[in-house]
Amino acid sequence: MQWWPFYGLKRQLAESREFASPVPPMRAVPRIFRHSLFIYVIDVGSSNALNFEISALESPQYSIHRYGIYLTDSPRHADILLVLGKPTAAMLPPLLETVSQLPEPFCIATIDDCPEDRERSYPDLPNHICALEGIPSPAQILGMLLDLSTPKRKTR
């Protein structure tokens, strides 16, 4: 029988390659985020592909913990609020409530999965640092996060 924990270690599922973001950060990144970035993910009306991509980002191939990137269970523990999708009318108040819970310094990154939808739009978000569009791959999302936590990095 296969002993899976050892199999995982032996196979080295984690990939070492360049993870690049399609867009650069829109403002200066606080130094306190270096090598330690805690992210709270909030879905405000995405088509679910982004939720799946975040799950894929947690897979061993990307092994985000090696970069000091962690997903948190509460916005109160987070450095970055990652907003998935464009907010539905109902989700606007919860989104603002979540923003109000973030400890300072914090930044907000958004991924807009249907940019052509003009009916819905983002409210004014403080410290909005990144705005991705479409359905970025986990590699691109990781690239964006690494721009915040490890801006000077070599190809790994």
Added chain:
Amino acid sequence: MILFYWLSLLCFAGGALACFRIKWSYILGCAGSAFALACGIRALAGPVPIFHYSLATGITLSLGIDHLSALFMILAAISWIALSVYSIDYSALYPHRKLTLGINLCLLGMQLILVARDGITLLIGWEIMTVFAFLMMLTAGKFFERAYRFLAFGELSTACLLLGFAALYKITGSLSFDALKSAGAGALVLLSLGFIIKMDIVPFHGWMRGIYGEIPDNCAALLSAPVTLMGVYGMERIMPLVPANVTWNIVLILLGAFSAFWGGLQAVAVGKVRLLPAYSTVENNGMILSAIGFYALARSFPGTNLSYLADFALAASLVIALSHTFAKTLLFLSLGHAKEAYNVQQIEEARGIWSGVGRIPALGIVVSALSFSAFPPLIGYAGEWMILETIFQSYRFPSAAVAFFGALAGVLTALAIGLIGFAMIKLIGYTALGYDHGRKSRHIPNGLMHGVEIALILLLGGCGVGLPLVIFTLGYRGLLTGLLGVPAPLLLASGQPIFGVISPTFIAIIMIVLLLIPIWIFLRGRRRVRAVRSWNGGLRLTENEFFSAPAYSEILEHVLRSLYRTREINTAARSSVEVEDIMIRPTRALTRLVRKIGEGEALILMNGKISAYVTYILFLFVLAFVIGMIVM
């Protein structure tokens, strides 16, 4: 000092007579308690006889104060003073003459018990205390039957004492406490039972559940703290005197440990604000009884010299009695204050006392509940550590039975301490520190209430930090030592050679230092503080979304459903969980039986025929005569 004693009795009697001027009555009660305190403190210096009158051969009425009386008088008097001062404010809410009269005479009865040197004086005091405690309960109004249940237990206790002293007289020809050293097993069992019943030990707590939620708060505090303290005093008084009886001592240990466990178990599940501390009384008195049992066992266990353990066990019982009396008085008074300000009965309803009623009663609840949860450096921590250390040392007895039952008692006591911690967190978390839901309390006169609460909070902390001084005052300076850089006599040692040690004084110092450093760092940083709502999934909590108090303990009621007899009642739109204290089933059954007999009796005797009634009276007279002949 004798003058102080008589003055205290005089004040109590005056207070009772002045019951039509309620405030003055309480002020006199307070003065009487202050004299009692002064008398107790003075008597620490040495034993003093107060009064002696010979009725017949071997039957004398005598009063006197020794070290033990003095200690208990100090403990009780502090509680009495707190109660009386608190009652001055409280009387605006409950202006009942019966209550004032009852309290003053109840205090008088207790003051008599504490100095009694013989059976008759003790019984007189005992009966005064019981009857007037019953009178206080009647002010609650429509709960006569429940109050009668208390009276029935009180009279059962008196009956046990009466029979116990009768048995003592039969063997020794004397009713004096000095005669106890040649008392037989029968007298020992009956006398201890009499005191145990007053300590609300399971299953003699059956009266509590019905009435505790209904009576005024000062009455509840009196019943829970000083009145049960009289039971403790009785046990402490007789146990050093009576001949050794290993079996009975083990029974006492187990009864105490089980009572502690059961009290803790039930405290977790109750919903009424006042019933939780009432069950905590059952738990604490259980531990005290267990410690007294260990003391009696160690004092004269054949073939060993366990005098250090005996001293330690007795000191443990005294420390728990002290912490219980102060903390329970504080808890009842603070809870009563908040409960009245909110005008509610359930824990669930009395939320947010800190912001809704005031910080002082909330702090009173927190400090007393933490003391019951054995939180260092409060005095309750020392007490519970001492009882556990006592039980751990049951290995010192060269007997497999003691080791086995000691371990059993240890398991039950440890569970009790855990359970009561769980219950107290429920109490603190919901009442003192819970959300106030924007509710504001009604205004009640509270100046004196605040004073009493602050004084008791300081006393609880002070006794904990100053544990060496407390142990010294209790008369056990031999238990204090120094070790590993902690200077003597700051360390309390549980065994000789050293078994376990604590120093709440040192813990307090360390805690203060550890608290000061973060506070200093915090203040130095001058960080901007942003207040936000608690995080609840992105929305503000609505009224029906708050975690309820019954839900907090439901996990335990679910897991221990065989002990709690948990029943889930579910209909389409309503659901609830019900638990039962199965140890009050005997009380319930007896109540039913008595009710049935009463109804039957009424049918036979009160049916309008004078001849039947005369026959009944005649029968009772003959019965009393025959019993009297047998006893004498």
Added chain:
Amino acid sequence: MKLLIGVIPPNEERAERLFVLEEGKAVLLKNVDDARVYPNYALLRDRPARINDRPVSGSGVFDFRYGPVTAGIREAGCFHLYTYGEKILRAGIDLSWKARGIEAAMLARTPDAALRLAETVCSNFAFSHSVAFSRAAESALGLVPDLAARKWRILLLEAERVTNHLYQLSRLSAAAAQKVLAAHLSALFEDALRLNACLGGSRYLMGINRLGAWERYPSAADSHTAIEGYILIARKFRQLYEHSLANYNYLDRLHAAGVLTPRQVEDFGLTGPTLRACGLDDQLNSGTEHLVNLPVITHNEGDALARMEIRAEELVNSCQYLADHLTTANTWRQGSGAEQQQPATEGEGCGVAHSPSGAVGYYLNIRDGLIREAAIFTPSYAGMHAVSTALEDLIFTDFPFVFDSFGVHFADAAR
């Protein structure tokens, strides 16, 4: 077997229509008297956004609200769990947080534009939605898709099934505290997403299907990579699955948790693994007439374990199915297809596709080449009712793996 999966409300021109799945195929019934036959008729007619919204009161009972923002479910949705501490007395589910009004957004658009919207209803089922939409639109416009497109649709539905089942099994094992298994499954999940990209250019197979035709054929090299990939996934997954079945800790949590009876699933009109876990066959393979038939797997226990086993066995089958067919799929190229056809500009039609969690149905009414009426019927809506029922009387510990065993999504249910 006839299952009602949707009710199309009446309007001034026509009476109410029932969207029925008969032997796995979509049928529109006009006879309203049929409504009595289906126990889920009232449920589907009203389609309330708040499911099982009946508060419970009583001493100590409170509403444990889980959502709309949580790290556990992560989707915008909300559970109202009424409890007196440990037991879930009632589980209300509020879908309104995720409602994006996609049906309304489709109106007055061309079918081609609306097809892209259909893919965004629930993007992990994007391909199922796309196929169901195009089948409905084709049926409304009298368009016959070419054979290659039909074959690719059937084949890639299985690719979507593989991805989703891997995701769901990974979530389920994480919820049941099997972290190593969950990590390995999540690695396979990422592999499957990459294979999707390899076959269709999109990790969610979006934008490759269009009305009556097929947009993007994979190259021979891509097909070859995909074949090897699916064989590898099947092999690794089988090993992991056998290993997990030896773990009683895992099985104990799933066994007898969230049980549904065949009667209940029929009453809700459920399709997909939840129905098949109760021993009922929803003719999942009814649309595969051009290819080798897929076996339909059923289990009888109706619990979370049965649903997990169904997903696991289907996953292996689908991988095998993909590997087998991809070897010949290079020959499936567009012949004389839809380009030559002259589609109608109006008509009504319905279409269904068997998504990984059950049947997705679309009803479309097209006038002047624009969509006049659109109704989307998703497996997650009925599934949410089933979740709500299954959670009742469970303790809180069971919540995550019972929820994850259903494979339902707020995006899918709320539209």
